[in-house]
Amino acid sequence: xxxxxxxxxxxxxxxxxxxxxxxxxxxxxxxxxxxxxxxxxxxxxxxxxxxxxxxxxxxxxxxxxxxxxxxxxxxxxxxxxxxxxxxxxxxxxxxxxxxxxxxxxxxxxxxxxxxxxxxxxxxxxxxxxxxxxxxxxxxxxxxxxxxxxxxxxxxxxxxxxxxxxxxxxxxxxx
Numbered sequence: 001x002x003x004x005x006x007x008x009x010x011x012x013x014x015x016x017x018x019x020x021x022x023x024x025x026x027x028x029x030x031x032x033x034x035x036x037x038x039x040x041x042x043x044x045x046x047x048x049x050x051x052x053x054x055x056x057x058x059x060x061x062x063x064x065x066x067x068x069x070x071x072x073x074x075x076x077x078x079x080x081x082x083x084x085x086x087x088x089x090x091x092x093x094x095x096x097x098x099x100x101x102x103x104x105x106x107x108x109x110x111x112x113x114x115x116x117x118x119x120x121x122x123x124x125x126x127x128x129x130x131x132x133x134x135x136x137x138x139x140x141x142x143x144x145x146x147x148x149x150x151x152x153x154x155x156x157x158x159x160x161x162x163x164x165x166x167x168x169x170x171x172x173x174x
Contacts, residue, residue, distance in 0.1 A: 010035065018122040022129060022145075027121050029152035030070075033159045034114045037066065040159075040166050041103040049103055053168040062162040063106035064093050069158075070113040070151055074120050076135050077147040117151055124148070 007013070011028035019027045041063070049060040057065075068089050075082055082090070101109075129145035142150075 016118065016121075019118065020121070020124065020126045022126050023121045023124065023148060026148050026152040027118055029156055030114045030117055033066075033155045034111050036159050037063070037107050037110055037162065040162055041107045044103040044166060044170070046102045048169050049101075049106075051169050053165060053172065056165065057161065059103065059162060059165045059169060060101070060106065061093065062158050062165060063103065063110060064101075066155060066158050066162075067106070067110040067113045068093055069154055070110075070117050073147050073151045073154070074113075074117050076133050076142070077120065077124075077144050077151075079131075079133060121148065 009028075010032040011025070015021075015024055016027040016031065041059075044059065049063075050058045052058050068086075072082060072086055072090070075086065124144060129143065129148075131144050133142050133144055133147055134140065135142050135147070
């Protein structure tokens with residue numbers, strides 16, 4: 001397998017099969033994030049997953065949040081409310097007490113959410129992008145497109161934070 005570091009960034013590799021043209025940037029950002037997360041957690045020490053360097057969010061939090069937020073945003077994009085399970089996960093997000101998760105298993109869960117989101121992009125007709133959607137208990141206004149773009153934007157923000165956190169935690173371990 002070719003090392004993803006030596007490949008061009010995902011957006012320079014051409015269109016993602018089956019994804020409408022207007023949603024290609026979302027697909028590219030999510031697939032780039034997936035590659036970066038996989039590389040960041042490779043050989044990451046699980047006993048350091050919940051360390052909060054300088055009081056900031058842990059790598060474990062970012063990994064959980066990456067998957068969970070995609071799950072929530074795509075639920076809203078589908079026009080559905082959050083389930084009791086999703087609400088419980090939101091409440092527990094970032095806590096290590098109930099988690100036996102490894103960095104690899106959290107990255108795998110994120111990859112599964114990326115795959116689900118790419119499937120949603122493929123199933124979203126361009127004509128539906130401006131359909132209104134409600135977000136959260138307050139029913140804040142958005143659109144299908146707004147939610148899908150936020151999937152990409154929010155994911156990349158947390159990947160950047162994860163990059164810094166994993167580096168700081170790795171460097172402080174030895």
